[in-house]
Amino acid sequence: AEAAAEQLQLYRRDPGGWSGCRSTGEVAVSWRPSTEFAGNLYRGEGILPASPRHVWECIKPVAGGLRTKWDQNVKDFEVIEALTDTISVCRTTTPSAFMRIISPREFVDVVVMKQYEDGTMLSAATNVEHPLCPPRPNFVRGFNYPCGCLCIPVPG
Numbered sequence: 001a002e003a004a005a006e007q008l009q010l011y012r013r014d015p016g017g018w019s020g021c022r023s024t025g026e027v028a029v030s031w032r033p034s035t036e037f038a039g040n041l042y043r044g045e046g047i048l049p050a051s052p053r054h055v056w057e058c059i060k061p062v063a064g065g066l067r068t069k070w071d072q073n074v075k076d077f078e079v080i081e082a083l084t085d086t087i088s089v090c091r092t093t094t095p096s097a098f099m100r101i102i103s104p105r106e107f108v109d110v111v112v113m114k115q116y117e118d119g120t121m122l123s124a125a126t127n128v129e130h131p132l133c134p135p136r137p138n139f140v141r142g143f144n145y146p147c148g149c150l151c152i153p154v155p156g
Contacts, residue, residue, distance in 0.1 A: 001087050001112035004146035005124035011041070012150060018043060036145055052153045056121045059149050061090060061111050075104070080133045086113045089130045093139065106139040124148035 018030040027046040034041050048055050058066045063079045073094050080089040087110065094105045109125035116122070126146045135141045 001110045001124065001126070004110075004126040004148065005112050005114055005122060007146035008122060008124045008148050008150065011043070034145070047154060052119055052121060052151050056151045059123070059151065060113060060121075061092075061123045061125070063090075080108070080130055083110075087111070089128060089133070090125070091133055094142075103140045104138065105142040106136060107142040107144050108133050109144050119153040121151040122148060 017032040019032065020028060020030045022029040027044055029042060029044050031040045031042050033039075058070065061067070061077060063077060065077065067074050068077055074092060075095045076091075076093045078091050080091055082088045090109055090111050092107045092109070094107075096102055096104045108128060108130055110128040111123060111125040114122045114124075124146060125144060125148055127144045
C-alpha cells in the first residue's frame with residue numbers, strides 16, 4: 001500500500017509525458033505509456049466547487065461510503081480486513097456492462113489513505129491476494145496496478 005501511495009505521488013510530481021485525450025468543461029482525461037506494464041496510465045482531473053474535506057467524503061474508499069451511490073462503475077465496496085486505521089484489504093465489485101456481455105468484475109486490493117501537510121488527501125491501492133477473499137463464481141477477478149485518487153486543495 002505504501003509503495004502504491006509513493007507511485008501516485010511520483011505521477012503527481014512528474015507532469016511530463018501526459019497527452020490529452022478527452023476534455024469537457026468539468027473534466028480533462030490524459031494518458032501516457034506505463035513503465036510498469038504494457039499499456040497506458042490514465043489520469044482524470046477536475047476542479048470541484050467544494051471543500052477538499054467534502055470532496056474526500058465522496059471518494060474515500062470506505063465500506064458504506066458515498067462512492068457506491070454516485071459512481072456507476074462501483075457496485076459494492078467492502079473491507080475484508082482492516083490492518084491499521086489507514087490500511088485495509090478491500091474488495092470492489094463492478095457491474096456487468098454492455099447489455100451483460102461483459103461480466104461483473106471484482107478487485108481485491110490493499111488500500112492506504114493518507115493526508116499530507118499541504119492538505120492533499122490520497123487513497124492508493126494495488127492488487128493483493130487474501131485468504132479470506134477467494135475468487136467468487138460469476139465474477140472475473142481483476143488486477144490493479146498502483147492506482148488511486150488524490151484530492152488536492154486549490155486556492156479559493
